[in-house]
Amino acid sequence: MNKGLLILSAALIVVGLAGCASDYVISTKDGSMILTDGKPKLDKSTGLLSYTDDQGNERQINNDNVSQVMKR
Numbered sequence: 001m002n003k004g005l006l007i008l009s010a011a012l013i014v015v016g017l018a019g020c021a022s023d024y025v026i027s028t029k030d031g032s033m034i035l036t037d038g039k040p041k042l043d044k045s046t047g048l049l050s051y052t053d054d055q056g057n058e059r060q061i062n063n064d065n066v067s068q069v070m071k072r
Helices: 002-016
Strands: 024-028 033-036 041-043 048-052 058-062 066-071
Touching: 024 048, 033 048
Parallel strands: none
Antiparallel strands: 024 033, 024 066, 041 048, 048 058
8 A cells, every 4th residue: 555655646746756867766765756868877886876956966875765757
């Protein structure tokens, strides 16, 4: 039940943020949604996913923590 509610909430957040300028949304395994400006890039040697957040800051996240990357 909780997992279904979490997925529904995440989908509503993505739809609600459809007016933002970000190109991709990164969904993490803990349920967070990260809006990116441009396509995230995976460094296979380190396992880190690099992206520019919606405020223009360069960030990285461990790819093991990512459940999916969705194009907007």
